[in-house]
Structures are given as structure tokens and as C-alpha cells.
Amino acid sequence: MSKLGFWINNARTIALPQSVLPALLAISMSALHVDFSWWMSIIALFGIICAHLGMNLADDYFDYQIGSAEKRAALDGEGFRARMHKYPYLTSGQATITELRNAIVVFLSIAVVCGAVILYFRGWQIALITVIAGILGLSYSGGPLKLGYRGYGELVIGLMFGVLLMIGVQYAACGVFDLRIVVLSIAIALLVTNIVYTHSVLDIIADEKADKMTFARLLGTSKRKLAASALFALLPFVFVFVGVATSLFHWAYLVISLLLPMALFLWQSVRKFVYDEPENMTLKFWMGPMGDWEAYKKHGLDWFLFRWLMARNLVTFFCLFILIVNIVLNFI
Numbered sequence: 001m002s003k004l005g006f007w008i009n010n011a012r013t014i015a016l017p018q019s020v021l022p023a024l025l026a027i028s029m030s031a032l033h034v035d036f037s038w039w040m041s042i043i044a045l046f047g048i049i050c051a052h053l054g055m056n057l058a059d060d061y062f063d064y065q066i067g068s069a070e071k072r073a074a075l076d077g078e079g080f081r082a083r084m085h086k087y088p089y090l091t092s093g094q095a096t097i098t099e100l101r102n103a104i105v106v107f108l109s110i111a112v113v114c115g116a117v118i119l120y121f122r123g124w125q126i127a128l129i130t131v132i133a134g135i136l137g138l139s140y141s142g143g144p145l146k147l148g149y150r151g152y153g154e155l156v157i158g159l160m161f162g163v164l165l166m167i168g169v170q171y172a173a174c175g176v177f178d179l180r181i182v183v184l185s186i187a188i189a190l191l192v193t194n195i196v197y198t199h200s201v202l203d204i205i206a207d208e209k210a211d212k213m214t215f216a217r218l219l220g221t222s223k224r225k226l227a228a229s230a231l232f233a234l235l236p237f238v239f240v241f242v243g244v245a246t247s248l249f250h251w252a253y254l255v256i257s258l259l260l261p262m263a264l265f266l267w268q269s270v271r272k273f274v275y276d277e278p279e280n281m282t283l284k285f286w287m288g289p290m291g292d293w294e295a296y297k298k299h300g301l302d303w304f305l306f307r308w309l310m311a312r313n314l315v316t317f318f319c320l321f322i323l324i325v326n327i328v329l330n331f332i
Contacts, residue, residue, distance in 0.1 A: 007103040010060075010089050011053035018195070018312075019052045019161055020045070021319035022188050026169035028326035029181055033174035040118060044172035047114025048165060054107030055137040059148075060087040061100055062141035118172045125177075129168040133160050151218030154196045162189020183243050184322070187236035191315035194232035198311040201225055201270060202304050222274050229270045233263045233311075236318065252325045259317055262286060266310050273307065281306045288313030 027041045064087055089095045115130045136156050139145040147156050166185035170178060200207065200214035207214050219225050240256055243249035272279045281302055283290055290309050296302045 011056045026166040030173035036174040041173040047111045051111035057104045059141045133164045151213040154215040158189040158193030161192045187239040195311045
């Protein structure tokens with residue numbers, strides 16, 4: 001059990017809401033379908049959690065092969081502030097690369113078993129979604145594609161944790177594909193992409209020094225970077241508004257309008273960073289949980305985490321608001 005806890009902790013459980021909340025949202029949108037199954041939903045959710053943890057460890061494994069942590073350490077020595085320590089359990093000697101590989105196999109094998117159960121009861125369609133997601137996940141850092149190093153990693157994460165995840169969970173839960181889930185999954189995909197894209201904008205200098213091509217670097221100019229930032233942060237609201245206007249979504253989905261000022265503020269904050277303008281980083285209650293803020297300021301990381309955490313909280317609130325609406329509507 002101690003070994004299990006060790007690997008779960010090092011698999012970055014802090015990122016689990018990024019997959020769990022969209023999955024729960026998909027389940028809530030499936031609950032009124034005739035063939036809805038709670039136990040199939042739970043199996044799908046458990047499989048996604050194991051797959052997410054396994055893929056996070058796989059990302060560490062592939063990064064270890066190219067010495068990502070060592071490159072970051074060198075940059076930090078040149079004056080660049082490191083935002084994330086890669087695989088510290090390997091560099092400290094707490095675990096070996098073989099143990100990491102075994103942990104990846106265990107997590108992903110459990111996910112495969114969950115997928116096989118769903119495949120048996122729901123049909124081959126779920127296998128297609130799982131295979132595509134698996135290939136994309138392993139290709140994020142792994143060869144030969146290494147999409148995360150070619151400028152497409154942000155888009156891959158959005159596709160995996162938005163569209164593929166939500167469509168797959170709905171199919172597992174009730175055995176059908178629904179236009180509502182497709183439209184909403186695109187909105188969630190954009191917001192999830194916004195988390196990692198905001199990271200790449202803030203970390204662009206260090207990524208360039210580390211020879212990592214991100215989507216922000218791929219876009220090049222400041223105007224293009226900010227246009228993409230606006231697209232990822234604001235377009236999801238358009239999808240929901242259009243869905244309500246066309247009666248695809250219940251009017252109660254308009255509750256996400258409360259988050260629009262937060263999305264606009266985030267974009268403005270990213271714009272100030274891009275143009276090196278001063279930013280008043282005073283925390284407000286509507287920004288959501290911001291961790292140990294005093295510690296962040298002490299270590300000089302407030303400028304980074306102020307924007308990154310807000311991007312994370314935006315998708316969290318977006319999912320929670322619609323999830324609560326769906327739960328209420330399901331009981332009316």
C-alpha cells in the first residue's frame with residue numbers, strides 16, 4: 001500500500017480534476033438516457049483515473065530519456081526560475097527507471113481492463129476511442145511523434161481530456177452518442193487546452209532555451225499568441241450560448257455567464273504578461289483556490305501561478321456549474 005501511495009502521489013494527482021470533472025459532467029448528461037448504467041459509469045471513471053495517472057508517469061519516463069529535468073536545472077542555473085521539478089523521485093534515487101516503468105504498466109493495465117469490460121457490454125466503438133486516446137497520450141512525450149515537443153502538445157491534451165474523454169464516458173454510461181455531449185466536449189477541450197497553453201506562454205523563454213517547441217512558440221508573434229489565448233478562454237462560452245439559443249442546452253446553462261468576467265480578466269492578464277506590462281496580482285474570491293499564495297510570492301512564482309491557477313480554476317468552475325445544473329435538472 002505504501003508503494004501504491006508513493007506512485008499515486010508522484011503521478012501528479014493534483015491534475016486529476018482535469019479528467020475527473022469532465023467525466024462526471026459527461027455522466028450527468030447521460031443519466032436520463034434509457035440505457036444509463038451507474039456501474040458502467042463508475043468503471044469508466046475509474047479507468048480514466050488510472051489512465052490519467054499512468055500517462056502522467058509515462059510523460060516522466062519519456063522526459064527522463066531526454067534529460068528534461070537536467071535541462072531545466074541548467075536553465076535555472078542561468079537565472080531562469082524553474083516552475084516544475086520533473087521526476088524528483090528518480091533524480092533523488094527514491095525509485096529506479098525500471099520501477100517507474102512497472103508502475104506505468106500497472107496503471108495502464110487497469111485502465112485497459114476497465115476498457116475491456118466496457119467494450120464487452122457497449123461494443124467496438126469504445127475501443128476506437130480508447131485506441132486513439134492511448135496513441136495520442138503516449139505520443140505526447142514518446143516517440144516517434146513526440147507531439148509535445150513539436151508544438152502540438154497543448155492541442156493533444158485538449159482533445160484527450162475534452163472531446164475523446166467526454167464522448168467516451170457518455171458512450172460507456174448509456175451506449176449512445178449525443179450531439180449535446182459533442183458540443184459541450186469541444187467547449188471543455190478549449191478550456192483544458194487553455195491551462196497548458198497559458199503555461200506555455202508564461203514559460204516561453206525557458207522552453208526555447210530547452211529546445212521545446214510549444215504551441216505558443218509555434219504561433220510566433222504576440223498578436224497570434226493573444227488571439228489563441230482569447231480563442232481558448234472565450235470561445236467555450238459561445239458554444240454554450242449558441243447551444244442555449246438553438247435549444248440544444250437548457251437555458252439554465254447560462255449560469256456559466258457568471259464566469260465570463262473571469263475569462264476576460266485572465267486574457268487581459270496574459271496580454272499584460274506578453275507585452276511586459278505591470279499586473280496587480282491581488283487575489284479575489286472569484287479567482288478560486290490559489291494555494292499557498294504567500295509561499296509562491298516568497299519563491300518568486302506568483303507571476304506564473306497567478307495566471308496558471310486562474311486558468312485551471314476557470315475550467316473547474318465551468319464544469320462544476322454545468323454539473324450542478326444537470327444534477328438539478330435530472331431530479332426535476
